[in-house]
Amino acid sequence: MFSTRNFIAPIARASFRPRLVQGPTNAQMTSLRARIAAISTVSDPIIHDHKELNQFYNEVINNPNDHDHQDRYGNQFTWELARHSIAEELVVYPAFEKYLGEEGKRMAEGDRKQHHAIKESLKKFQNLQASHPEYVPELKKLYAALDAHIKEEEKDDLPKIEKALIEHQDASAKLGANFQRVKAFIPTRSHPSAGENPYFESLAGLLAAPMDKLADMFRKFPEK
Numbered sequence: 001m002f003s004t005r006n007f008i009a010p011i012a013r014a015s016f017r018p019r020l021v022q023g024p025t026n027a028q029m030t031s032l033r034a035r036i037a038a039i040s041t042v043s044d045p046i047i048h049d050h051k052e053l054n055q056f057y058n059e060v061i062n063n064p065n066d067h068d069h070q071d072r073y074g075n076q077f078t079w080e081l082a083r084h085s086i087a088e089e090l091v092v093y094p095a096f097e098k099y100l101g102e103e104g105k106r107m108a109e110g111d112r113k114q115h116h117a118i119k120e121s122l123k124k125f126q127n128l129q130a131s132h133p134e135y136v137p138e139l140k141k142l143y144a145a146l147d148a149h150i151k152e153e154e155k156d157d158l159p160k161i162e163k164a165l166i167e168h169q170d171a172s173a174k175l176g177a178n179f180q181r182v183k184a185f186i187p188t189r190s191h192p193s194a195g196e197n198p199y200f201e202s203l204a205g206l207l208a209a210p211m212d213k214l215a216d217m218f219r220k221f222p223e224k
Contacts, residue, residue: 042175070130099164122190
């Protein structure tokens with residue numbers, strides 16, 4: 001039987017451990033505000049993420065003899081892709097449905113299915129070390145699906161939503177800002193079982209995000 005107490009208790013316990021489970025630092029929030037201020041359309045932060053994901057992928061692929069480097073950039077790739085995917089599901093896909101009607105619903109549904117497959121692949125990859133023989137092959141498999149999704153998104157989805165938002169003053173910039181804000185407070189690892197429905201994903205994120213951020217403290221990331 002569902003218990004409100006059982007649902008709230010883990011969140012409450014996490015909220016009373018500020019030294020262990022922290023939100024963004026002051027420096028990170030300052031950087032976040034600067035990036036939000038520079039956003040003019042919802043496409044801006046999405047395409048920026050796409051470029052960073054490509055960069056992190058290449059850092060792993062192009063350094064086969066440096067496992068430490070691969071581990072660091074593999075963690076960075078996972079961190080960025082997990083946050084990017086969930087932010088799209090919580091902010092961007094509902095906008096497709098709101099502003100593009102039936103076509104938007106079809107677009108969102110198709111993208112959510114693609115995301116689920118990518119999350120399943122990411123979950124496999126994130127649990128591997130660079131020394132594992134399947135580390136690079138699994139990342140290549142994951143990125144092949146991600147790259148196809150990115151190209152479709154940039155060629156079709158984003159131009160359609162931008163066109164629909166022209167008649168809604170500042171709507172695109174506000175969506176872009178919300179997309180960027182949401183990324184600061186959501187899980188940093190893949191959790192396919194949470195699904196792609198914004199309601200259930202939001203609830204799952206309340207529980208998963210603090211534990212992900214705690215574990216990130218013990219993972220290696222690029223020093224810069």
